[in-house]
Structures are given as C-alpha cells and as structure tokens.
Amino acid sequence: MNAPHAPLPLLTFPDADKSPLSIRAKALVFFDPRSHEVRDEVERLAPLPQPVLIHGETGTGKELLARHIHRASERPGLFVAVSCSALSRNYADAELFGYAPGAHNGPVGSRAGWFGSANGGTLYLDEIADLPLSLQQKLLRVLQEREVLRVGAREPVPVDVRLVAATSIDLGQAVKAGKFLEGLQQYLHDGNLTLPPLRERIGDIQPLAEYFLGVHAQRLELPVPQIASDTQRALEGYSWPGNIRELENVIHFALLVSPDEEIRPEHLNFSGGVAGSGGVTKVSDEALEHLVRQPGVEAQLRALLQRLEHERGPEAAL
Numbered sequence: 001m002n003a004p005h006a007p008l009p010l011l012t013f014p015d016a017d018k019s020p021l022s023i024r025a026k027a028l029v030f031f032d033p034r035s036h037e038v039r040d041e042v043e044r045l046a047p048l049p050q051p052v053l054i055h056g057e058t059g060t061g062k063e064l065l066a067r068h069i070h071r072a073s074e075r076p077g078l079f080v081a082v083s084c085s086a087l088s089r090n091y092a093d094a095e096l097f098g099y100a101p102g103a104h105n106g107p108v109g110s111r112a113g114w115f116g117s118a119n120g121g122t123l124y125l126d127e128i129a130d131l132p133l134s135l136q137q138k139l140l141r142v143l144q145e146r147e148v149l150r151v152g153a154r155e156p157v158p159v160d161v162r163l164v165a166a167t168s169i170d171l172g173q174a175v176k177a178g179k180f181l182e183g184l185q186q187y188l189h190d191g192n193l194t195l196p197p198l199r200e201r202i203g204d205i206q207p208l209a210e211y212f213l214g215v216h217a218q219r220l221e222l223p224v225p226q227i228a229s230d231t232q233r234a235l236e237g238y239s240w241p242g243n244i245r246e247l248e249n250v251i252h253f254a255l256l257v258s259p260d261e262e263i264r265p266e267h268l269n270f271s272g273g274v275a276g277s278g279g280v281t282k283v284s285d286e287a288l289e290h291l292v293r294q295p296g297v298e299a300q301l302r303a304l305l306q307r308l309e310h311e312r313g314p315e316a317a318l
C-alpha cells in the first residue's frame, strides 16, 4: 500500500550533523560545575540499558545530550528523534508503533513506525507528556515486554529499543493532575537527568559564545572577533529564556552586525528582559547599516529567517 506522506515528526535524521544548516551534535560545550555534574551522570548512565528522562527548559540541549548518550552507549542501531507534540492526532499509534500490511491508508510514513526504525538503537521522545494517555499505556507495555503490536497486526514483533525521553514540565505534577501515567513515570525514574537553564550555569556562557562565534565565523569565512569585557558581562547578566539556542542566535546576529573585530554590547539583540543592570540592548543604526552593506548579507539573513521559522514556527520570522 502506498500511503501519501504527511509532514514527519522527525526532528533530526541520523546524519543531521552533516547538514550545513545545523551544527547540532557536533560538540557539547560543558564548563560550568553544574554542567560537569550532568556530564558525570551522563557518563554513568550512557552504557546502561535503562531508559533516561531528561528534564530541562527549551533550548537547554536535551536533544544534543540524548544524541551524546546514544553515541556513548555504542548501541549499533540508529538514533531516531520524534517530537511527541508533532505526532498527528489520528495516526500517532501507527506512526510510533507501525502498522501491518494493508492495515492503514492514512498518511503514515513508515510501516515499521519509529519504534521499528530505532530497533537496536535509541528512540528519543521529545516532550513525552504530550503523548495521549492511551499511547503512554501502550508505550509502557512495549518497553516492558520488549515487543510491539503494530496497528492491525495479530502477532507482536520483538524490539530492542532504548528510550531517552525529554520533558520541559515536572512529570510528578502531571501525574498528580492525571495527565501522565504513574507507571511510566516510575519506569523512567531511575535514569533522571536535569539540564539546568543557562542562567544557572553562567560558567558555560563565555565558552559557548566563543564556540558559536568560531563555528559561524568559519562558516561565513569571517575573522573571529573578540568579545569585549562589557559584552561578556551583558551576556552573563541576561536571563536567557531561550537558553543555548537563543545564545547561538544572539552570537550569530552579533557576528553579522559587528563592523570590526570586536563584539560590543550594542551588537547583542536579546529577545527578552535582562537579569542584570544593563537593560535590553538594542542593535544600533550604525551596526544595522554596516550589516546591510556586507556582501552576501541578504542570503545570510534569509538563512537566519528560515532557521528561526524552522525552530519557532512561521510567526517568529515575521
């Protein structure tokens, strides 16, 4: 049966780190003592067969950490990332667990489902609390029995999948509210990892900023600018609601608008309020004029807008 294809909920393909638009999974920058604690816990958990639950705000690096866990586990299969909030309502069961030949005529991509694709590897379920309760129940059964009953099938198929799940909410509260299955929370409990927000690991900010400057300067064939000391203070005083993803965007933008080889506070375009004394920094007219005069800048801005649209939806790029 040839089903038409719906937009897939895959966040990253196994070779996403080769994509020029994505630098994800190429490096994990961890300098702050709190990040060292996370790294030590990851090193302990990665080789074990048990599932892992990563808790953290958006943009803190949950998916990157999941990829790192997969790589360090040396499991031979693929890393498959699925956003539970992007699963289609009517076909989520078939998308996740697969379907028997002839059992489906809806827009589901693969008959094996995401579980089948991750067989022998790691299935990363982003925002796991967005799964409906009926699918949470089925997920728990599949993980415990290590076999999956595809939609429309009579016989279960054995699967060997390690689950790494992520959530930005407290699953304990969701259990109390009757929105998350207590059994699934307990199943995930032993592999709990918390990624602190960037504002609570200030020691990571400067190394991350330098890392992103280096990556984007190389990609744009620009010299790597210095970060002025008052810029560093502004970066460290900001609350970073979008965490590391926002830091990367701020640094990328600053690189494009800085006329010389120094990033100054006026080149920082923060999206929200500042936790320190400096107030929200606006990019100066002079810096914007400089940006517009740069060769090839239109293509760069287009790429930036496409990326914003990809990450935050069409409204972010307006």
Ligand SMILES: Nc1ncnc2c1ncn2[C@@H]1O[C@H](COP(=O)(O)OP(=O)(O)OP(=O)(O)O)[C@@H](O)[C@H]1O
Pocket: 023, 024, 025, 027, 028, 029, 030, 056, 057, 058, 059, 060, 061, 062, 063, 064, 065, 126, 168, 244, 245, 248
């Ligand atoms: N420690 C890190 N070192 C380098 N880059 C990082 C680090 N953590 C996150 N990043 C980068 O920040 C961006 C956001 O990371 P990621 O997508 O893993 O976050 P997330 O917590 O899964 O976000 P969301 O909850 O919105 O899906 C990615 O481009 C990732 O490569």
